[in-house]
Amino acid sequence: MKKFCYLFTKFFLLFFLASFMGWLYEVACVYVMFGIYVDRGVLHLPACPIYGFGMLLLYAAFHKVKNPIIIFAGSALISTVIEYAAYEFLYYGFNLVLWSYEPWPLNYKGKISVISSCLFGLMTALFIKLAVPPVEKLFDSKAKNYAAVAACALFIFCVGWEVYHFGH
16 A cells, blocks of 8 residues: 555655746747747646646556657657647537647648647657656655655645635
8 A cells, every 4th residue: 555655655645847848839829929928727727637647658568668769759759649639629528729739840731740749849858867866766766755644645635726716
């Protein structure tokens, strides 16, 4: 049971880091393209959970891979396929268009873009090579109990924050 708690808190921390990184990416893209700040988070926190889930999926696929070029290329490809499928699902299933790469060069019908695919690949390689090792080291150290408690506190705060804002 204790091992499960450490695993859950480690993955929650990685999820939150990736969600924050995705939020930064979204905010930066809008700012670069339109010159304005827009909070692109779907929550009341600086976080985009789709990036957290996506990064955990890519982490599961590539965490044992040593070569960052393979991580980059593989995650760029997987991200592109998922993004294209999500676009089609949202458009044909719900008549929703939540993003468009129309103004970007090297895009396919505004649904996907070589540039965004490369950015996703780069973010994944950086995440796996730079963000994951310190978190894993933390959970392998004597401070893992404190790290688990801190991650649980962050989880409770996030859920509480959303519940509070849902009611207001």
